[in-house]
Structure formats: C-alpha cells, structure tokens
Amino acid sequence: MLEGTVRELEELFTCKEEEPRKQDTSSASEEIEELEKFIEEAHQQHVEVPGLDTCTRTTQEEGHGDMGGDTTTIDEESAAEVGDVPQKKEDRTYTMDVDLRPPRNPRIEKIGIIVGDSIIRNIRGERTVDNQLMARTAGNKDIRSDEEEELDANEGDNNGAQIDAVKDTIRNLDYRKNSSPVQLLAFLKRPEQESWDVSRSAEIMEATIQLMKAKVHQNHKRSLHVTDILSIEVLSLIANASGCLPYMLPPKCPNHCLAKKYRHITGACNNRNHPRWGASNTALARWLPPVYEDGISQPKGWNPSFSYSGFQLPLVREVTRKVIHASNEAITEDDLYSHIIVEWGQYIDHDIAFTPQSTSRAAFIRGVDCQLTCENQNPCYPIKVPANDTLSAGMGCMPFYRSAPACGTGNQGVIWGNLSAANPREQINGLTSFLDASTVYGSTSALENKLRNLTTNEGLLKVNTQYSDHGRDYLPFVTQVPSPCTQDPTADKAERIECFLAGDSRSSEVISLAALHTLWLREHNRLAKELKKLNPFWSSETVYQETRKIIGALHQIITLRDYIPKIIGPVAFNQYIGKYQGYDPTVNPTVSNVFSTAAFRFGHATIPPVIKRFNAQFQDHPDFQNLHLHEVFFSPWRLIKEGGLDPLIRGLLVGSAKLQMQDQIMNEELTEKLFVLSNAGSMDLASLNLQRGRDHGLPGYNEWREFCGLSRLETQEDLSTAISNYSLVEKLMDLYGHPNNIDVWLGGLAENFLPGARTGPLFACIIGKQMKTLREGDWFWWENRPIFTKAQRHELEKHSLSRVICENTGLAHTPADAFQLSKYPQDFLLCDQIPGINLEAWKERYDQVGSCDLPKRVANGDFILCSEGGKDIAVYSCHHGYELQGQEQLTCSNGKWSFQPPVCEDINECEDPLNPPCHASAACKNTIGSYECLCTDPYDLAEDAKTCIDSGRLPKASLASIILTIILIISWTFAGWLVIWQCRAHSIHDSAGMNVIKDGTKLSKDIASSKCYEVKNSLQNISAKHVEKV
Incomplete structure (x- = not known):
C-alpha cells in the first residue's frame, strides 16, 4: 500500500500541466489536503518507516513557540542567520533554546513519512536489522524498494544506483577493523554528534532536492525550477522532514543575570541581536561570494573542460609535486621562532574552526564507495594522481570527501529566503568561532558533560585513571573503544592505549598537539583547586565557570599578545587589529571561510619534519630518540610510555620551527607520508588543502588581493613583484596560466614576507581582519570591562605560556617567551622568575553573597549566584541528561529565598517518540543521565553509537x-x-x-x-x- 501511495505522491509532485503552476494559497492548501489523505491512509495501514522520524524536526511552544499544527516556513529574516542577508529587527514568532534542537511537530512528522519516503528514507540508508540479514542471506549487496527501482529506471546512465549511501558509510567508518590513512582522516574529521546531525540533515535536504529536480526535468524534458512545480508550503514540509529547519531558527536566549557573566558552551547568544553569530554548527562567513562551476554547489575543477581566464585548473597533486614538495633534508630552520609556536598555531586553529566532512562515504545517487572510485560523484571529489605516483595505490586517485553543506544552502537554497536569488553552498563550522578554549571544554553540552568530573564539588575536568606522568595527569581516553590510534608494537596485546578525549577531536593527531591539550587540562584543574580553597562556599558550577573564564582569557592573551604579532608583523598588526576599543555589537565574529580554509593553514608550511625530545640538560634524550612526523600520527602511547610531557616540551622549546621558503614550502612528511601506517598508503596535506579550497568555492588569488586593497597581478612580471623567486613564478604560470587562477592558499604562501612577519601581505590582511572580528565581536573578550575586574585583568596579563609550562611540568627552567627560539641555559630563566597569576583577585567574602543563607545544592545539578537589580539570585541548572523540575531562579528577599530549590530528574531519552536516540536497528536502554543503544548478536554498534551494523560473524x-x-x-x-x-x-x-x-x-x-x-x-x-x- 505504501508503494502505491508514494507513486501517487510522485504524480502529485509531477505537474500534469505543461506550464508551471502558480504558487497561490488555494493550490498549496489542496496539495496539503491531498498529502494528509495519503498520510491518513498510510497510517490506517500501520505503515512504519524505520528511523524516518529521526530526521524530522520543527518547533513547538513549550518555551519555543506554538506551532498550532501549522507548517513553519523560513523567510529572509531567518535566512539572515546563515548568509549575509541584512536581518530585520522584528519579533520572531519561533525561537529555540540555546541547544538549537527544539522538539518537533507530530503533524509534520506524519507528513514526512509520505513526503520523500522514496527519497529521504533511502538516502538516510535506514534499514531494519531484518532487512540487512535478508540481504546478507540472499547474497545481495542491498535490498531495493520498488520506489528505488522505479527511480533508477528513470535516471538514464545513473540506473542501478544505490541511494543508501549512509549505510555503506557506517560500514566503511568501522575503523576498529581497518585503519587506513583515509579512515584516519575520516576519524579526524568526524564531528561531535550534534554537528553530525546538522551535516546529515543538510545532505539529506540537498540530495532530496537534487533528485526532485531530476524528476522534474525528466517529466518536462526541459529545465524547470523546483518551485515552479511545488509550492513553498510543500517545500517547507520537506525541509521539516529532512531535519534542517530547526537548525535555521535563532536560539532563545536566557534573560537571567548569568547570561552576561558566562558564555554558553555553544557560543550562542553572545550577541543578543544576532544570537547565532559565532555559535557552533553554523555556516562559515563569506567575505567574498563563492565561485562554483554551476553557480550553486559544484567545486572548482569538478568539470575538466571548465576554464578559468582561458585555462583549465591544474591537478592539485601536480601542483604539490612541482611547486610545494621539499625533501626533509632540504628544509631551512627558523632562526627566530621555536617549534612550539607552530603547535600553538595548530592548537588555536582547532579552537576556532572545524569543518565536518560529508557524513556519507559513498555517492548519494549511485551509491559508489568514494574509496573505490576516481569519478566526481557528490560527495566524492577524488584527487587525481598520476599512475607512477607514490600515493596512487594503483587507483589513479586519492579519496577525498566534500565538506558537508550548511542547511539551507546550495541545492537546498530553493527552500530559504528569496527564491529568485542564488543561495550558494556554504560550509559548517562545528566549533564556536570565539577564542574561548573550546579545545579544553568542547563546543556542545554533550561533550562538555563528558569532559567534566561531576563526582566532586571542585569544578574539575576528568583525567586519565590508568596512567599518570610522574604524578601529573594525562587526558582521559575516549569511551568508544577500540579507537583507531596506533599501539606500541612491543606491548602486550591485551594492553591498549586509546586516543585521548579532549575538547577537540583532533587532540591525538600528533603527540606535540596532545601535549598542549594536556597542559591546559592540568592548568584548569590546578586553578580550580586554588579557587575552591580561596572561596570554599563557591558551588562546583561556580568554580568550573570561573576557571573556564580564566582559561579562555589566557588563550586570548597568549594568541593576540604573543603569537599573532610574530606571524603578521607589527605593521600589519597595527593596521588591521590595533588597540582594543571595546565590544562592538555590529561586528560579526563568525570565522570566515577563507581564513579557515586557506589563510590560517599557512602554518602547515612551518611544520618541521622531526619532533625532538631532550633530557633535563636540553640534550638529545638517551632513552627517547627524536621522531619523524609520520612516526607520531595518532600515537598517544608514545607520550604515555616514552617519558611523558617533559622531554617533548623541552624539544618544542629548543627546537626550531621550519622556515617557510619559496622553494621549500612543505616537507615530505606532510606531502608524502601523512597518516602513513605500514604499507597501507599515505596522503598529501598540500593536495588536501588545495582541493578543500576548491571544494569550498574560494575565489582565486587576485580576487583576495583586491579584497585586501592590494594590486591585482595580471602578468608574469606583475607576479614577480610579489614573489621574488622567479623560478617559482615560472612554475606557477606554467601550471595555472594566469595569476587569477592560483589557489588562494598557495598564492598567499608564496608571497614575500612582510618585515618582521612570517606571512606576506595577503595572509597578513586576512588573518589580521579575522582576529579583529574575533576580538571586537566577542562580548566575553577578556578586556571588555564587565567581564573581569581591573585587578583581575592586571593578574591575567602577567600569565604566559611559559608560566603554564612551569606550573604543569617538571621543567625548572623556561624561556621568558616560549615562542622565541632560545638556547639553553643562557636564554632560560628559573620558573620562580617567570611571572604568574595571583588568584587573590578572585577571592570573595562570605557576606558578599547576600543576606540569605547559601541555597541548597541539588543532586545532578548545581547553582550559581549573581546579582540583578540589587537583588541576589540563585540560578539552577542540571547536568546534561537531566531536566529541571521546579523554579530555575530563586531570588533572595527579606533574608529568604523565594522558592524551594528545584530537582533534576533523569531524562528517559528512550521514551521520546519524536526524537528517538537510537536508530531503529538498535534497542534503547535508559541509563542514569544518559542512554545506551544495544545491538543483538551478530550485529555490532557502529561508530555513530546509534546504529547496528552486520559484524560479518555468525551469531x-x-x-x-x-x-x-x-x-x-x-x-x-x-x-x-x-x-x-x-x-x-x-x-x-x-x-x-x-x-x-x-x-x-x-x-x-x-x-x-x-x-x-x-x-x-x-x-x-x-x-x-x-x-x-x-
């Protein structure tokens, strides 16, 4: 019965008149009435679509706005939160809590069962366990529905396509069985669950629209816009069914006194007028319109015949081999800056930007595994490799996955805003844009909860319970085991050292990066314990939030005071950043696409090929030798079992950064041996960077020079004025044909340095402009007067990375400036001589909390005190996985609190029919404060921890x-x-x-x-x- 209903719906989607239908209210109402009839008929037949309800979301009242059973559409006002459309200052009907995930409308969910059943369900790849078992038993790769067969029969050369790419993805991502370089990169790029959900919803929406457009074109034999056939109301229903709509709506910001005291973990509501600015899981900002080959979504280089300024773009791997690659022996060491400045740049980059890859590892339409094809089939965008190339692996290409689109952009753009205007594809930033130490605390409530130690009242972070570093803590391990990190080949097989768990998923990428994450974990717990001693009446939540605020401020200070001036030079710093003038609510702090994808990747050219480890005398360590970079990828065991942090930190302080030279752009550890694991192949970071820029549609080199007020370079002679190495100029012209075509990442790297800088004028401009927006547009910037007292700001300024090292390692000496290359012992100081923060500026007296006694603490939650309108207020909150029952705010009046404290009750996620936490293939088990998805034998839980996949073994x-x-x-x-x-x-x-x-x-x-x-x-x-x- 369902098959017939879907066919009837497809007939409804296919306009019977040859002329486009006008989108009037009556026709929309008729469509919806017909849809509802189909829905009722389907439900009378007890039709169930496994897991479909997991991708339908919309808003209801209960603190969000009453849908009243009506469909929500998004107009230009809401679309303004995604792109650069000016936002209207009007009251919004629908708002959301800061978790950005509102409850959904049951009526919309029912419509979603029919709308796109033959599209969305198959794209999501949600099959029941029984269907998977039947397919395996029958020896078939997949089970195909009648709708898929009918769709394939009408798709020409795309016949035989498998649309359940997500199912294949879950199999391919089961890294526990095989960790190839491609799968390690996929693990590295896998976002937190909320980012995964956003990305997946956007891809479902995009693929659905693409299939519908193909259907329209097939029936009309000419190009028609989807909106010529479907009303806005029906398109909005599809938007709800895909799960995109809620992520487009602005969050509902809290009004209590804590809103301006502590930043939200997601970065939302930093700016009350633009609450999504800088928040996690929102689109990267565009400073220039993107360049896509179809004007909407296709990357640069997608069509081989497409020309730019009369020339075709060169293959990125060819560019690497001819221009970028340098042998390890040929590199030049930086005589000014230490290796640790390189690691700080990478660490800070991971604080402000993370672009998730596509959630699928197979083509959406044809179902081809991206690791097995060299054709461009979204999301597969493989990097072509010559046959004799060391990275070819016999395939002729290196797998590459497109970044996931942001909801409401690209081919989904017909849903949002002005339908007559193009709405090109945008990419997501899975992190907060702010310099807020999200590397320590995460960018979602769920991850923050995983990182916190809630068993004490000291506001601490969790530490490793299996290993310690001479009495000092390590990062905890990830909970999903076995993880893909490599193991000590000499260790007992029963012993495993897993990947580290930190605020950013890339913390185990290399051990030097893991060392910085570990330093800040230790610093948080050190400061929290001291603050608790100074203020024993502080609640655990107060200690945690105050410590988090201090750590965030130190990240800002070290970056803007000690790091950025060395990178862009003093002249560019004064020109683009200058002195702090205070918070500016008109400045959008959202990280830009060009900064994240190109400019701030300049640091890849400064990575040395060797990581050094020194003894207490800062000489080569007798037990732990120096390591090439490819030996430390995903190897936390080397940190734990080979001397801990101290030998590594000494090597980072005394070892040199690589000097970026125009004929030595990137060493072979990155161009030939990225994520190399035995004989499993490797990858090329330079090619990945170039391909990512094209994937994102970044305009060419000259467009960005013009954006920065620099002259355009039209000829080879012009180019030689910006790049002094004439051999490099000739190679670039031979490859690209015209300076316009040079990829912006490479063009910026190749420029001559500015005086006192480690970048040329283009990257100095982009980095400087971005840092200014991150400072001016952040209400919680440490220099903004309401955030810290004058005494506290004075103490914060004393602190430095050198002091953090002194406090949290066994080193007795450090340089005054950790980033400056120093020689031991003449350039080192005793740790007692390195200034540090005095926490007495944070000490409060007990009588400062007000006339009321301290409010009662609650189990599985906590409170923070603040003042508003001359009254003392206690604001309660519950830990993740619990919901607050009772009054959130208590006001002190006449020596008494206005209400009894609330209680925090466990949320039974398994009983949520509209948002089930587990896939239909898994059983949900509620646990205290969380839930668990369980699989029956012989199925295993996939990497998403929600879906059961065939283990390949017998029951x-x-x-x-x-x-x-x-x-x-x-x-x-x-x-x-x-x-x-x-x-x-x-x-x-x-x-x-x-x-x-x-x-x-x-x-x-x-x-x-x-x-x-x-x-x-x-x-x-x-x-x-x-x-x-x-």
Whole structure:
C-alpha cells in the first residue's frame, strides 16, 4: 500500500500541466489536503518507516513557540542567520533554546513519512536489522524498494544506483577493523554528534532536492525550477522532514543575570541581536561570494573542460609535486621562532574552526564507495594522481570527501529566503568561532558533560585513571573503544592505549598537539583547586565557570599578545587589529571561510619534519630518540610510555620551527607520508588543502588581493613583484596560466614576507581582519570591562605560556617567551622568575553573597549566584541528561529565598517518540543521565553509537549450534566405527571357527552381522541429517 501511495505522491509532485503552476494559497492548501489523505491512509495501514522520524524536526511552544499544527516556513529574516542577508529587527514568532534542537511537530512528522519516503528514507540508508540479514542471506549487496527501482529506471546512465549511501558509510567508518590513512582522516574529521546531525540533515535536504529536480526535468524534458512545480508550503514540509529547519531558527536566549557573566558552551547568544553569530554548527562567513562551476554547489575543477581566464585548473597533486614538495633534508630552520609556536598555531586553529566532512562515504545517487572510485560523484571529489605516483595505490586517485553543506544552502537554497536569488553552498563550522578554549571544554553540552568530573564539588575536568606522568595527569581516553590510534608494537596485546578525549577531536593527531591539550587540562584543574580553597562556599558550577573564564582569557592573551604579532608583523598588526576599543555589537565574529580554509593553514608550511625530545640538560634524550612526523600520527602511547610531557616540551622549546621558503614550502612528511601506517598508503596535506579550497568555492588569488586593497597581478612580471623567486613564478604560470587562477592558499604562501612577519601581505590582511572580528565581536573578550575586574585583568596579563609550562611540568627552567627560539641555559630563566597569576583577585567574602543563607545544592545539578537589580539570585541548572523540575531562579528577599530549590530528574531519552536516540536497528536502554543503544548478536554498534551494523560473524547461538552438531557428529561417528570394528572382529572370529560351528550357530552369527550393518547405516543417516540441518 505504501508503494502505491508514494507513486501517487510522485504524480502529485509531477505537474500534469505543461506550464508551471502558480504558487497561490488555494493550490498549496489542496496539495496539503491531498498529502494528509495519503498520510491518513498510510497510517490506517500501520505503515512504519524505520528511523524516518529521526530526521524530522520543527518547533513547538513549550518555551519555543506554538506551532498550532501549522507548517513553519523560513523567510529572509531567518535566512539572515546563515548568509549575509541584512536581518530585520522584528519579533520572531519561533525561537529555540540555546541547544538549537527544539522538539518537533507530530503533524509534520506524519507528513514526512509520505513526503520523500522514496527519497529521504533511502538516502538516510535506514534499514531494519531484518532487512540487512535478508540481504546478507540472499547474497545481495542491498535490498531495493520498488520506489528505488522505479527511480533508477528513470535516471538514464545513473540506473542501478544505490541511494543508501549512509549505510555503506557506517560500514566503511568501522575503523576498529581497518585503519587506513583515509579512515584516519575520516576519524579526524568526524564531528561531535550534534554537528553530525546538522551535516546529515543538510545532505539529506540537498540530495532530496537534487533528485526532485531530476524528476522534474525528466517529466518536462526541459529545465524547470523546483518551485515552479511545488509550492513553498510543500517545500517547507520537506525541509521539516529532512531535519534542517530547526537548525535555521535563532536560539532563545536566557534573560537571567548569568547570561552576561558566562558564555554558553555553544557560543550562542553572545550577541543578543544576532544570537547565532559565532555559535557552533553554523555556516562559515563569506567575505567574498563563492565561485562554483554551476553557480550553486559544484567545486572548482569538478568539470575538466571548465576554464578559468582561458585555462583549465591544474591537478592539485601536480601542483604539490612541482611547486610545494621539499625533501626533509632540504628544509631551512627558523632562526627566530621555536617549534612550539607552530603547535600553538595548530592548537588555536582547532579552537576556532572545524569543518565536518560529508557524513556519507559513498555517492548519494549511485551509491559508489568514494574509496573505490576516481569519478566526481557528490560527495566524492577524488584527487587525481598520476599512475607512477607514490600515493596512487594503483587507483589513479586519492579519496577525498566534500565538506558537508550548511542547511539551507546550495541545492537546498530553493527552500530559504528569496527564491529568485542564488543561495550558494556554504560550509559548517562545528566549533564556536570565539577564542574561548573550546579545545579544553568542547563546543556542545554533550561533550562538555563528558569532559567534566561531576563526582566532586571542585569544578574539575576528568583525567586519565590508568596512567599518570610522574604524578601529573594525562587526558582521559575516549569511551568508544577500540579507537583507531596506533599501539606500541612491543606491548602486550591485551594492553591498549586509546586516543585521548579532549575538547577537540583532533587532540591525538600528533603527540606535540596532545601535549598542549594536556597542559591546559592540568592548568584548569590546578586553578580550580586554588579557587575552591580561596572561596570554599563557591558551588562546583561556580568554580568550573570561573576557571573556564580564566582559561579562555589566557588563550586570548597568549594568541593576540604573543603569537599573532610574530606571524603578521607589527605593521600589519597595527593596521588591521590595533588597540582594543571595546565590544562592538555590529561586528560579526563568525570565522570566515577563507581564513579557515586557506589563510590560517599557512602554518602547515612551518611544520618541521622531526619532533625532538631532550633530557633535563636540553640534550638529545638517551632513552627517547627524536621522531619523524609520520612516526607520531595518532600515537598517544608514545607520550604515555616514552617519558611523558617533559622531554617533548623541552624539544618544542629548543627546537626550531621550519622556515617557510619559496622553494621549500612543505616537507615530505606532510606531502608524502601523512597518516602513513605500514604499507597501507599515505596522503598529501598540500593536495588536501588545495582541493578543500576548491571544494569550498574560494575565489582565486587576485580576487583576495583586491579584497585586501592590494594590486591585482595580471602578468608574469606583475607576479614577480610579489614573489621574488622567479623560478617559482615560472612554475606557477606554467601550471595555472594566469595569476587569477592560483589557489588562494598557495598564492598567499608564496608571497614575500612582510618585515618582521612570517606571512606576506595577503595572509597578513586576512588573518589580521579575522582576529579583529574575533576580538571586537566577542562580548566575553577578556578586556571588555564587565567581564573581569581591573585587578583581575592586571593578574591575567602577567600569565604566559611559559608560566603554564612551569606550573604543569617538571621543567625548572623556561624561556621568558616560549615562542622565541632560545638556547639553553643562557636564554632560560628559573620558573620562580617567570611571572604568574595571583588568584587573590578572585577571592570573595562570605557576606558578599547576600543576606540569605547559601541555597541548597541539588543532586545532578548545581547553582550559581549573581546579582540583578540589587537583588541576589540563585540560578539552577542540571547536568546534561537531566531536566529541571521546579523554579530555575530563586531570588533572595527579606533574608529568604523565594522558592524551594528545584530537582533534576533523569531524562528517559528512550521514551521520546519524536526524537528517538537510537536508530531503529538498535534497542534503547535508559541509563542514569544518559542512554545506551544495544545491538543483538551478530550485529555490532557502529561508530555513530546509534546504529547496528552486520559484524560479518555468525551469531553466537548459531556458533553454539554448529559446535554442538560437530560434537554430536564426532560422537556418533566414533560410536559407529566402534560398532563396525566390533562387528568386523566378530566376523573374523566366526570365519576362523566356521568348520566346527553347527549350522544353527552359523545362522545366528549371520543375523548378528546383518544387524551390525543396519546399525552402521543408521549412524551414517543420523550424521547426514545433522549436517543437512546445519
């Protein structure tokens, strides 16, 4: 019945008139009425679509706005939060809590069962366990619905396509079985669950629209816009069904006094007028319009015949080999800056930007595994590699996945805003844009909860419970094990050292980066314990938030005071950043696409090929040798089992950064050995960077020079004025044909340095402009007067990275400036001589909390005190996984609190019918403060921790049956042969004495032999039946 209903719906989608239908209210109402009839009919037939409800979200009242059963559409006002559309200052009807995930409308969910059932369900790849088992038993790769067959039959060369790419993705991402470089990169780029959900919803929406456009084109034999066929209301229904709509709506910001005291973990509501500015899981900002080959979504270089300024773009791998690659022996060391400045740049980059890759590892339309194809099939955008290239792996290409689109952009753009205007594809930033130490605390409430130690009242972060570094803490391990991190080849097989858990998922990428994450974990816990001693009446939440605020401020200070001036030079710093003038609510702090994808990746060219480890005298360590970069990828065991942080930190302080030279742009550890694991192949970071820029549609080199007020370079002679190495200029012109076409990342790297800088004028401009927006547009910037007291700001300014190292390692000496290359011992100071923060500026007296006694603490939650309108207020909150029952705010009046404290009750996520936490293939088990998805044998939980996938092994029950059957067969066979042996022995004995045995006795022996023969046959038959049953 469902198949017929979907076909009827497709007929509804396909306009019977040849002319486009006008989108008037009456036709929209008729469409919706027809849809509802189909829905009612389907529900009367008890139609169920496994897991479809997990991708339908919209808003309801209960603190968000009453949908009243009506459909929500998004106009230009809401679209302004995604792009650069000016936002209207009007009251919004629908708002959301800062978690950006509102409850959904049941009516919309029902419509979603029909709308796109043959599209969305298949794109999501949500099959039941039974269907997977049937497919495996039948020997088929997949089970295809009638709708898929019908769709494929109408898709021309795309016939035979498998649309359930997500299912194949979950299999391919099961890194526990195989960790290739491509899968390690996928693990590195896998976002937190909320970012995954946003990305997946956007891709479902995009693929659905693409399929609908193909359907429209097929029926009309000419190009028509989807909105010529479908009303806005129906398109909005599809938007709800995909799950995109809620992520487009602005969050509902809290109004209590804490809103301006502590930043939200997601970065939302930093700016009350633009609450999504800088928040996690929102689109990267565009400073220039993107350049896509179809004007909407196709990356640069997608079509080989497409030309730019009369030339085709060169293959990125060819650019790497001819221009970027340098051998390890050929690199030049920086004589000014230490290796740790390189690591700080990477660490800070991971604080402000993370662009998730596509959630699928297979093509959406044809279902081809991206690791097995060299064709451009979204999201597959492979990097072409020459046949004789070391990275070809016999395929002729290196797998590459497009970044996930932001909801409401690209081919989904027909849903949002002005339908007559193009709405090109944008990319997501999974992190907060702000310099807020999200590397320490995360960018979502769920991750923050994983990182916190809620068993004490000291506001601490969790630490490793298995290993310690001479009494100092390590980062905890990830909970999903086994993780893809490499293991000590000499260790016992039972011993595993997993990847580290930190605020950013890339913390285990290299051990030097893990060292910085570890330093800040230790610094948070050190400061929290000291603050608790100073203010014993502070609640655990107060201690945590105050410490988090200090750590965030230190990240800002070290970056803007100590790091950025060295990178862009003093002249550019004064020109683009200058002195702090205070918070500016008109400045959008959202990280820009060009900054994240190109300019701030300049640091890749400064990474040295070797990581050094020194002893206490800052000489080569006798036990722990220096390591090439490819030996430390995803190797936290080297940190734990090879001396801890101290030898590594010494090497980072004394070792040099690589000097970025125009003929030595990137060393071979990154261009030939990225994520190399034995013989499993490797990747090329330079090619990945170039391809990512094209994937994001970044305009060319000259467009960005013009954006920064620099002159355009139109000829080879012009280019030589910006790049002094004429050999490099010739190579660039030979590859690109025209300076316009040079990829902005490479063009910016190749420029001559500014005086006192480590970048040229283009990157100095982009980095400087971005840092200014991050400072001016952040209400919680440490210099903004309401955030810290004058005394506190004075203490914060004293602190430095050198002091953090002194406090949290065994080093007794450090340079005054950790980023400045120093020689031991002449350039080092005793740690006692390095200034540090005095926390006395944070000390409060007990009577400062007001006339009321301290409010009562609640289990699984906590409170923070603040003042508003001259009154003391206690604001309660619950830990993640619990919901607050009662009053959130208590006001102190006449020596008493206005209400009884609330309680925090466990949320039973498994009972949520509109937003089930587990895939339909898994069983949900509620746990205290969380939930668990369980799989039945022989299925395993996939990497998303929600979906059950075929493990490839037999069920335990079947295995037991097989073992039992084998035992029975062996037993019966042994018994049969024993009987036969006895019969034969008896027969021989009878034959020997036959002459003396009477005829009657001989007859009885013959009968006995006959019975032996019958027993033998019976045993063989029994064994055969058991084998047949198995």
